[in-house]
Amino acid sequence: MIHITELIQKYDDLDVFKEFDKEVANNNDRGIALICGSIIDEILKELLKDFFIESSKIDKEIFGVNQTLGTFDAKYKIAYYLGLINDIEMKNIVLLQRIRNKFAHQIFGISFENEEIKNIAFNFKIPKNGYIPPVIPFQKGQASLPKIDLNPIKKDTTPREKFIFTFKYLYMSLHTRTMIGLSNQREELKDIMTADQSIILEMDVINKALKENNECTVRIGKLKADYEEMLYRVTQILETLKNVKTENEEETESVFLDQKTEIKKALNKMDEDEKRIDQYNGYFGTILKIQQYNHAVIKNSIE
CATH class of the missing domain: 1.20.120.330 (Nucleotidyltransferases  domain 2)
Structure with a gap:
């Protein structure tokens, strides 16, 4: 103030x-x-x-x-x-x-x-x-x-x-x-953190990372569903065009083939992202279990 x-x-x-x-x-x-x-x-x-x-x-x-x-x-x-x-x-x-x-x-x-x-x-x-x-x-x-x-x-x-x-x-x-x-001056840090409080803060960070990763997985899942629907429609159109062989339809077929290729690339990229997120979740999950054990030991040791 x-x-x-x-x-x-x-x-x-x-x-x-x-x-x-x-x-x-x-x-x-x-x-x-x-x-x-x-x-x-x-x-x-x-x-x-x-x-x-x-x-x-x-x-x-x-x-x-x-x-x-x-x-x-x-x-x-x-x-x-x-x-x-x-x-x-x-x-x-x-x-x-x-x-x-x-x-x-x-x-x-x-x-x-x-x-x-x-x-x-x-x-x-x-x-x-x-x-x-x-x-x-x-x-x-x-x-x-x-x-x-x-x-x-x-x-x-x-x-x-x-x-x-x-x-x-x-x-x-x-x-x-x-x-x-004058109103933004920092105060001397006087808080003394106990061992169990430190572990709790670390677990909060890990839980936040897991939550963000899970939210990413859900978003990727929704996006994949949309792309798979698009891929199905493009495939159906290409099947229909096989019965028509005029010059104009051949040009149209080329456009839809390009679209199909790009959609497949996007889906492959999403698969890679999902695998990477799964790896992160596995890593963070293991660390969280270790930290939970550490916290239990520390709590048991507090005088």
């Missing part, structure tokens, strides 16, 4: 754009690239922390230097594979990181107008109508609502502007998700 004070604090964080715009006005290209990279790095950390269990050790043991998620790379990759960011966001973060690294490692002669930086920035992509401006204008007493630009990257947008627009898009997307994350 999101506490109201936490929610208010999260909304207050939107003031970061006021400070960011000041930094943009006062910093050169290198400063902007490094600042944006650091902010996305930090918000990825917060996004992950909102998902992980609550622990006072997490900063040191997970996000510290030389720890599992101590690098920018590790943060965005694990966020993607946990389903916390989407593919477009990850690709934009990778591009932003590449530009940040260029500025961090090249001391002289680098700006957003460098060809290499321009080529990277060209690939920034904000989904159509996906950009939320930091400020939405309020028009009091107007007959119609104002229109805002939800697609700020144009053909003539400079690489520097593309970088800033993409940063703001990422910040707003991830910031929104950190608010949602």
